[in-house]
Amino acid sequence: MKPAAFKYIAAQSLEHALTLKAEYGDEAKFLAGGQSLVPAMNLRVAQPGVLVDLNPITGLDFVGLRINEGLGIEDWGLTTIPNPQSLILHIGAMTRYRTLERSAEIAAQCPLLHETMPHVAHPQIRNRGTLGGNLAHADPASExxxxxxxxxxxxxxxxxxxxxxxxxxxxxxxxxxxxxxxDEMLTEIAIPLSTDSDAGRTRTCFMEIARRRGDYAMMGVATSITLNAAGVCTNAKLGYLNAGDTPILATQAAQTLIGQVIGDDHIRAAAAIAHDEIQPPGNIHASVAFQRHLAGVLTRRAIKEILEFRF
Ligand SMILES: Cc1cc2nc3c(=O)[nH]c(=O)nc-3n(C[C@H](O)[C@H](O)[C@H](O)COP(=O)(O)OP(=O)(O)OC[C@H]3O[C@@H](n4cnc5c(N)ncnc54)[C@H](O)[C@@H]3O)c2cc1C
Structure with a gap:
């Protein structure tokens, strides 16, 4: 199919793109990797009057580590705000998946993101798709x-x-x-990095189950566990894709792990709570009951993987 008629404008700079978005508002869409927008336009699910192409803009494609400079971010959503010397990973919105997948800095400093990248679509799509486009698209089934x-x-x-x-x-x-x-554009992503200390060591794991490699997953879990020097869990996060209208954190399930030296009973309990806590939509590939079952299985596997192999 062919898209409905639209006006194409190649943005020459960030300022140019922002000015165009301020002028056209919801009528305009940014074109990043085009891996979701172009199919949607071809199917006429999306019919923007104006397409503002971000690809000619330089300076939105970068991966870098910086000392936490405050950035005016007061609420990191952490139990403790990163200390002034902590490292922050900065990624430009137009950074391609392929760059993220191959970044040595990300592999060393942000293993959860590194481990996840090969699960996102197919290599051809990872050559074009961008982190900013993915996040702005806000597909709850996305990794x-x-x-x-x-x-x-x-x-x-x-x-x-x-x-x-x-x-x-x-x-x-x-x-x-x-x-x-x-009128807003997503331009940068900042991720606080965890460092080992006596107060806590954090380890992570990503797992998903898809019918075929590269397909959107029927269920997936991103897990983070922090243990103190005595082996007690001081923080836990259990996040699920394709489990609601947005990406979902199972906070009640995670809470059962905190304060514990995690054993099999705690893992089983957390998986059972997560099974009920998420709200998967179900689709032609997996019923709601099957998605919940997968979430339970993946929760148990991911926590065990972290505890047995990643500390
Ligand atoms: C066959 C196929 C399989 C796929 N499988 C998966 C998968 O398994 N997992 C997965 O996560 N994704 C999958 N995708 C989608 C893919 O990851 C897309 O690349 C991604 O969702 C969008 O990124 P993009 O850079 O291509 O954005 P685009 O398609 O260019 O844009 C997507 C949306 O975001 C907006 N936008 C783009 N950049 C910005 C910005 N900087 N600020 C504000 N708005 C912006 C656009 O206007 C548009 O509305 C698949 C796609 C295809 C075609």
């Missing part, structure tokens, strides 16, 4: 939104009016919808 939630990521939204940071937990408001205003 990266739930990973960002578990990592306490912050998203920089820019417009001609200025800039603001939005916590991942506030960014995804419902299916395919974010907290971005009609």
């Amino acid at each position: 990266l939104p739930v990973v960002m939630l578990v990592l306490n990521a912050q998203f920089k939204a820019q417009s001609v009016r200025g800039e603001r940071w939005i916590a991942a937990r506030d960014f995804f408001t419902t299916i395919f919808t974010t907290a971005l205003a009609a």
Whole structure:
């Protein structure tokens, strides 16, 4: 199928793109990797009057580690705000999946993101798809939104009016919808990195089950567990994709692990609570009951994987 007629504008700079979005508002859409937008236009599910192509813009494609400079981010959504010397991973919105997948810095410093990347679509799509496009698309079945939630990521939204940071937990408001205003662009993602100390060591795991490799998963879990020097769990996060209108954190399930030296009984209890706590939609590939079953299985596997092999 062919898309409905639209006006194409290649943005020459970030300022140019923001000015166009301020002018056209909801009538305009940004074109990033085009891996969701172009199929949607061809199916006429999306019919933007104006397409603002972000690809000519330089400076939105980067991966870098920086000392926490405050950034004006006061609420990282963590039990403790990263100390002034902690490291923050900064990623530009137009960074391609392929760059993330191959980044040595990400492999070393952010293993959860590194482990997740090969699960996102197919290599051809990873050559074009961007982190910003993925997050702005806000598909609850996608891998990266739930990973960002578990990592306490912050998203920089820019417009001609200025800039603001939005916590991942506030960014995804419902299916395919974010907290971005009609004139805002997602320009940068900041992820606080955990470092080992006596107070806690954090280890992570991503697992999903899809009918075929590269397909959207029927269920997936992103898990993070922090243990103190005595082996007691001081923080736990259990995040699920395809389990509701947004990426979902099973907070009650995670709570059963905190304060425990985690054993099989705790793992079984957490998986049972997560099974009930999530709200999977069900689809032609998996019923709601099957999705819940998968969430229970993946929860048990991911926690065991972390405890047995990653500490
Ligand atoms: C066959 C196939 C299989 C796929 N499988 C998976 C999968 O398993 N898992 C998965 O997660 N995804 C999958 N995808 C989707 C893919 O990951 C998309 O690339 C991604 O969802 C969108 O990223 P993009 O850069 O291509 O964005 P685009 O398609 O260009 O844009 C997506 C939306 O975000 C908006 N947008 C883009 N950039 C910005 C920005 N910086 N600020 C504000 N708004 C912006 C656009 O206007 C548009 O509304 C698949 C796609 C295909 C075609």
